[in-house]
Amino acid sequence: MTGVGHPVIRTPDQRIRVFVSSTLRELAEEREAVRSAIERLRLAPVMFELGARPHPPRDLYRSYLAQSDVFVGIYGASYGWVAPEEQVSGLEDEYNLAPRGMPKLIYVKDADGRDERLAELIARIQADDTAAYLHFRSAAELEDQVAGDLAMLLAERFDESRVPSAPELEEAPTTLVGRVPVPYTTTIGREPDIDAVRTLLARGTDRVVSLIGPGGIGKSRLAIETALACEDLFPDGVYFVLLEGVLEPGLLLPTIAYYLGIRDNGEAALEERIAHALAERRVLIVLDNFEQIVDAAPVLVRLYTVAPSATFLVTSRVVLRIRGERVYEVPALSTPPGDGPASLDRATRSAAVSLFVDRARAIDPDFDVTGDNARDLADICRTLEGLPLAIELAAAKVRILTPAGIAERLGQSLPLLTAAVRDLPERHRTMRATIDWSVSLLPAAERALLDDLGVFATRFTLEAVEALGAGRPWEGQAIDGLAALVDGSLVKQYEIGGRRVFSLLAIVREYAVGRLKANGDADRVRRAHADYYCELVRQVAPELGGRGQADAVLRLGLELPNLRAAVRHLVYTNRLDDAGDFAWSLLIYWWISGFFAEVRVWMLELLEKQHDQPITQHTRAIAWFFALWGEMWQRPSEQVVAGLGECVRLFTESGDEDAAAMALAARATARVQFSELDADKAEAELREAVVTLRERGNTWAEAITEVSLGRLAWVRGATGDALAHFDRATSVAESGGDLFTTSVAGNLRSRLNFQLGRIEDAEHEFIHTLLLSVTLHYEEGVAYGLEGVCAVAAAHGEAWRAAALAVAAGEIRRRIGIFDVEAFTVHTPYLEILRGRDPQSVAAGEAAGEELTVGEAVQLALPEDEYAAVAEKLRTW
Known part of the structure; x- marks a missing residue:
């Protein structure tokens, strides 16, 4: 078998990679200058001298190029060596192999003479509309040019893609889940805090470092910047776990597992799997928005006890109060001292004013502190107590108000609004009042739209929003309403998986849900949300067992936060039978993606509510099936076998032979887990299930049950039978896609x-x-x-x-x-x-x-x- 000579080289921190192409000896000094320019911008230079290994050079630089983001070419006088049996030098081959869509920055050193073939290559590059081309004289000049050009390139790409997600962060594709988000706006005034938290993490004596503060003070942003600054301290990885939308303490472990890439198929306890995955690994796990599941804090003690080299960085509005916790109170941004105006000098400007100016410039590029507005800006920042989110909301109003107008309205409104919420701590009151003030400037329809958006979890699409509009004050105005909310910094927009999506910051969502409840509209909007996602699941679920499987899994992964919310809404509004059907229709998705522990939490909650809200036998069978799935693998017993037998009976009496056959196959699997293997009975049940599933046309379940028969036969030493079952399973699965x-x-x-x-x-x-x-x-x-x-x-x-x-x-x-x-x-x-x-x-x-x-x-x-x-x-x- 022939394989690639050696694998690609990739930077562990996933920074933007800049491939540097040149002759090595002739331009050694220039290469070092380019390397310095790249590292000045905290990018990753991709150069042979930084990691080349003894394998075929062409395979190596092809591998380097395959995972680089920018191509930098440096050309002097020499064309370079042409290897035996090759038609071009490595220098030209590297340029040829660079993808057309990759940005190319080309630098040509002034020289008295140049190899003819290099001159031809340079002429070809000059005609290439994907390459930028400059001359240089010295290594020092080259370093400055490269640094400037890379900065300009990044700025251009930033402007092209400036669609940040909450909290103004780039949302990575699904396959990058768990990676630390990259801020798409400038972080201002947090350098001392980043250094202080990094020092705490570097000591290694605190297992949990908690960033504590009110909503809107910038805990998430500080956690992100600290995580990015601590990659060198945690060589085995830094993971970012978003807990927003996770409301049940029982979902903490499944959520951590999801972000770590651990698939929960039920075959082992999730806590054991996480502990094993973290064992002897120096990792940092960021848990963002922990306050809503603070009752689950003792779970962290169990995790760091069995994984002593793992460290947790937590953001929360409240202290966790667990062993091993070090609390860091996140301060507000500095505001102008006393009652004086804001400084006109950038070097002495307070962090709060700098933030206001930075965000205002997104609307008016010429905005700055002037003699006319300096006092107003200082008053705004002091009134808002240096709270970053409050300042950003105020800065968004420069679209319609002058700084004087903003200061005047805040001065009139904020004291009244904070007085209305005296039951909250001081800065919580200020943040809530700022949101109130910002929302009060919206037309009634846009206010109603913002309230309704609170029903969504983490992110949502325009289509989903429009589905909620029937009979609402903003019906037919979703596009314009969303645009206005984005302009007001109340809604964020970005792109994920090629789709434009929207999100609310956690504190804005909390505010919106509170208004929905106060207005008596919460249940109505929850029903509409659940109906939309039930319909989405009805459309997508049939693809899970066939040719559209990969796309269906991807689409459901993008919608996962709202699938969770939909089940929660169905259970909360006592639509228990709908919740059961919803969970059952996604059985294949839970299996493939590994979410059985999570579904079990919902189904146990459903079973608890059946005493007050009757459910059908079919729903009871579904709930018990999911509840017993993990028990079947981890703690098999006669009770589990009997419980799955009851599921078979309930499904059968409900007229669902298909589901009854799957429960029968699960019961057989539970039998196999016993130390006293009842192989004959298990095989008989599996064969019976296969026949029924084939008759019912359920190819996915038929194939997976044939796999179980094959595994059983292999364990029993019947390799011929095992191979036959695997052949049939493969044939059935392939035929169905x-x-x-x-x-x-x-x-x-x-x-x-x-x-x-x-x-x-x-x-x-x-x-x-x-x-x-x-x-x-x-x-x-x-x-x-x-x-x-x-x-x-x-x-x-x-x-x-x-x-x-x-x-x-x-x-x-x-x-x-x-x-x-x-x-x-x-x-x-x-x-x-x-x-x-x-x-x-x-x-x-x-x-x-x-x-x-x-x-x-x-x-x-x-x-x-x-x-x-x-x-x-x-x-x-």
């Missing part, structure tokens, strides 16, 4: 084929299932696929490659918490043989494997043409 089950069944089939000595067949399918897993962003499947290719490489005697893949797969397993022993492992025996024959190569491969990213490991596993098909998907891993 079910990528997930095709991957699961194919992986098992390939392992069994390998064990039976059919190496070539196994290799082909290992590669195929690895590609499917990448397409689905199914990291567990990726780990299995890498282990399979490792087995083949080991069988072929490729010691270094096999060892690197084995460690890379093990790192994925550890990171996502797959610590349960894999009963069908095939790669380790061959690797141990190689360890005896070639221990040095195995040791070198294992050392290399520890450094590989997921993308690098996949590239090492795949043939070059196969890797090209998924390279773009892997860029976001």
